[in-house]
Structure formats: structure tokens, C-alpha cells
Amino acid sequence: AQRVTQPEKLLSVFKGAPVELKCNYSYSGSPELFWYVQYSRQRLQLLLRHISRESIKGFTADLNKGETSFHLKKPFAQEEDSAMYYCALNTNAGKSTFGDGTTLTVKP
Amino acid sequence: DTGVSQNPRHKITKRGQNVTFRCDPISEHNRLYWYRQTLGQGPEFLTYFQNEAQLEKSRLLSDRFSAERPKGSFSTLEIQRTEQGDSAMYLCASSLVLPNDEAFFGQGTRLTVV
Numbered sequence: 342a343q344r345v346t347q348p349e350k351l352l353s354v355f356k357g358a359p360v361e362l363k364c365n366y367s368y369s370g371s372p373e374l375f376w377y378v379q380y381s382r383q384r385l386q387l388l389l390r391h392i393s394r395e396s397i398k399g400f401t402a403d404l405n406k407g408e409t410s411f412h413l414k415k416p417f418a419q420e421e422d423s424a425m426y427y428c429a430l431n432t433n434a435g436k437s438t439f440g441d442g443t444t445l446t447v448k449p
Numbered sequence: 450d451t452g453v454s455q456n457p458r459h460k461i462t463k464r465g466q467n468v469t470f471r472c473d474p475i476s477e478h479n480r481l482y483w484y485r486q487t488l489g490q491g492p493e494f495l496t497y498f499q500n501e502a503q504l505e506k507s508r509l510l511s512d513r514f515s516a517e518r519p520k521g522s523f524s525t526l527e528i529q530r531t532e533q534g535d536s537a538m539y540l541c542a543s544s545l546v547l548p549n550d551e552a553f554f555g556q557g558t559r560l561t562v563v
Binding site: 345350384385386387390427429435436437438439440441442 | 452453480482484489490491492493494497505540544550551552553554555556557
């Protein structure tokens with residue numbers, strides 16, 4: 342069975358500091374991994390997906406199959422990055438298994 | 450807002466009553482998903498449709514739960530004989546039938562069973 346673990350429920354950094362949100366997964370097949378973000382009072386939305394290898398809003402994430410990780414990183418956090426972040430693993434048919442989320446707070 | 454729409458946004462019901470939620474996906478999306486989210490947890494998969502066919506149901510979906518997607522457009526999720534443990538946010542999402550395609554989420558229906 343697939344599983345996604347986000348070990349930190351809460352993460353607080355100062356503006357301009359680097360931030361890393363951790364995500365580990367277990368899955369026997371070839372994983373498709375995503376990061377979703379939910380800003381205050383907004384719906385859940387896709388931030389980035391591993392297959393695109395893109396940087397969105399300054400965030401990047403690298404899939405490390407050896408460590409079964411997909412950590413989200415940003416070199417300089419901004420106050421507007423404060424949100425709930427979910428790591429998700431897609432298996433067949435696009436069905437997602439989500440982690441329990443990390444609340445990121447960026448302090449001024 | 451032309452995204453995924455869910456109604457109602459909030460529902461308070463007494464234990465034992467039946468409730469029905471509606472989801473209108475993005476019009477060209479073939480796939481539609483239902484998730485449930487409780488406080489402090491991530492969304493948990495309940496079921497999904499491809500067009501009008503319900504292709505998978507989670508074990509979380511007890512026989513009190515039923516979902517339909519007639520004509521492959523909107524979907525309804527019904528909970529019969531609600532229990533306090535059913536209190537949660539029910540999320541709907543839709544996507545195209547493409548590998549790695551992005552799922553677009555609705556704002557959810559928050560159910561409170563008293």
C-alpha cells in the first residue's frame with residue numbers, strides 16, 4: 342500500500358530564510374509525486390509536480406528514489422508563502438494519497 | 450468562478466439523517482474524485498468516476514455512502530443515517546484523463562453531524 346509522510350506538522354521561518362518541507366513516501370511502483378498548497382480560505386491547488394521539473398513561485402522539489410523523498414525547497418521564504426502544504430502520491434488513474442500536511446508560517 | 454463547484458458549502462445535520470452533496474466539475478474533465486478530510490489530516494480518497502462509470506471505491510466508503518455521476522457531468526455523494534464520525538470536509542476534484550494531469554479541487558462541503 343502507498344503511504345506519504347510529512348514529519349513536520351508546523352514549520353516556522355523568518356522572511357528571507359531558506360525553507361524545506363519534508364515528504365517521504367512508500368510505494369512499490371513508479372511514483373508520481375505532487376505538492377499541493379492551500380492558502381488561507383482558498384481551495385487546495387497544485388503547486389508543482391515532479392515530472393515537470395519546474396520551479397513555481399521559487400519552490401523546487403526533487404524526487405530522490407533512493408531515499409524515497411520529495412522534499413519541497415525555497416531558498417528565500419516570503420510572507421505570502423505562509424500556507425498549508427500537502428505532498429501527494431498518485432497511483433493508478435490519478436487517485437492521490439496525501440500526507441497530513443505541513444503548516445508553514447513565514448514571520449516578518 | 451469557473452472551477453469545480455460544490456454545494457452546499459456547509460451542512461449541519463442531526464445524527465441519523467441523510468445528506469446529499471453535489472459537485473459540478475470543470476466541464477471538459479472526464480474524471481471526478483471525492484475525498485474526505487478531517488481536522489489535522491490530509492484528504493483521504495473515497496471514490497472516483499471516469500465519465501459516468503464509478504471505477505474505484507475506498508474501503509472508507511461504507512455501505513451508508515453512495516456516489517453517482519449520471520450522464521458523466523455533475524456528481525452527488527449521499528450519506529445515509531449519518532453518524533458523528535462522518536463530520537468532515539468533503540472535497541471534490543476533477544481532471545482530464547491524462548497521465549500526471551492536474552486535479553482541480555472544489556472548496557469543499559463541511560459536514561457537521563450533531
